[in-house]
Amino acid sequence: MRDALELDDWGGTGPVLHLAHANGFPPGSYRKLIELLKTRYHVLTLRTRCLVPGSDPATLRSWTDLADELAHALRARGLENVLGVGHSMGGVATLLASVKSPGLFRAVVALDPVLVTGKRLWSLRVAALLGMRSRIPLARGARKRREVWASREEVAASYLKKGLFRRFDPESFQDYLTHGLVEAPGGGLRLAIPAAWEARVFETIPVDMWSALRSVTVPTLVIRGGDTATLTPAALERVRRTIPGVTTEELPGTTHLFPLEQPDACGQRILAFLDTLDARPRASVG
Numbered sequence: 001m002r003d004a005l006e007l008d009d010w011g012g013t014g015p016v017l018h019l020a021h022a023n024g025f026p027p028g029s030y031r032k033l034i035e036l037l038k039t040r041y042h043v044l045t046l047r048t049r050c051l052v053p054g055s056d057p058a059t060l061r062s063w064t065d066l067a068d069e070l071a072h073a074l075r076a077r078g079l080e081n082v083l084g085v086g087h088s089m090g091g092v093a094t095l096l097a098s099v100k101s102p103g104l105f106r107a108v109v110a111l112d113p114v115l116v117t118g119k120r121l122w123s124l125r126v127a128a129l130l131g132m133r134s135r136i137p138l139a140r141g142a143r144k145r146r147e148v149w150a151s152r153e154e155v156a157a158s159y160l161k162k163g164l165f166r167r168f169d170p171e172s173f174q175d176y177l178t179h180g181l182v183e184a185p186g187g188g189l190r191l192a193i194p195a196a197w198e199a200r201v202f203e204t205i206p207v208d209m210w211s212a213l214r215s216v217t218v219p220t221l222v223i224r225g226g227d228t229a230t231l232t233p234a235a236l237e238r239v240r241r242t243i244p245g246v247t248t249e250e251l252p253g254t255t256h257l258f259p260l261e262q263p264d265a266c267g268q269r270i271l272a273f274l275d276t277l278d279a280r281p282r283a284s285v286g
């Protein structure tokens with residue numbers, strides 16, 4: 001196992017809560033959600049490998065690597081019984097880590113996790129079998145993403161025309177512009193998460209998650225965006241049949257990116273679920 005990746009400490013008081021970000025959206029994009037969670041919890045976020053300058057996307061073999069790196073970073077800080085919250089990719093990584101590292105998490109909240117079923121799952125499996133995962137639409141689209149911009153104003157003008165960002169909370173959109181772009185060596189700005197990394201994450205979407213989810217033992221909440229195309233109604237129903245004792249909810253009028261579209265409503269759902277947990281030993285930051 002390589003050296004532990006860095007954890008960013010957002011402060012707050014109370015039990016430790018780790019928030020795992022989605023593909024393409026650095027932790028700072030979730031500042032507004034984090035501020036709400038900080039009213040009751042001490043929030044940490046992992047600076048994942050895709051945010052480490054010079055890291056090679058080809059070294060990512062599967063999302064199990066993401067789970068292992070998350071667990072390693074938390075264990076390196078001496079943490080256990082952490083409250084794990086994760087969005088999309090981050091939700092899957094947190095669920096996997098809870099299975100692979102018993103005792104690390106006290107509960108998990110997965111926000112529109114990438115859990116594929118039905119024909120989409122079979123198409124991913126066929127692509128994997130044929131060595132053609134680089135051709136799946138999400139990966140192809142990510143590789144075409146423009147990476148260098150002259151200014152944040154230019155990015156804002158372009159992105160606000162895209163359906164992906166149309167429902168964003170205004171503050172969360174500004175947070176994404178702040179944290180999703182970094183200074184480029186040749187001037188201007190570039191994506192904090194390179195397009196090659198975003199594409200590699202999509203190429204390695206897990207096709208065998210359902211068997212692992214049967215082994216989840218911690219209290220779990222899965223929230224689906226009401227209009228999401230990622231966690232389909234059929235997939236949410238399969239979640240109910242697969243994860244023992246899982247709680248499931250939907251957030252109406254939102255897409256896959258609901259933590260950035262309705263951070264307050266999302267945060268209140270998370271807090272309400274965590275309030276229901278029995279009193280157990282809690283992690284603390286040393």
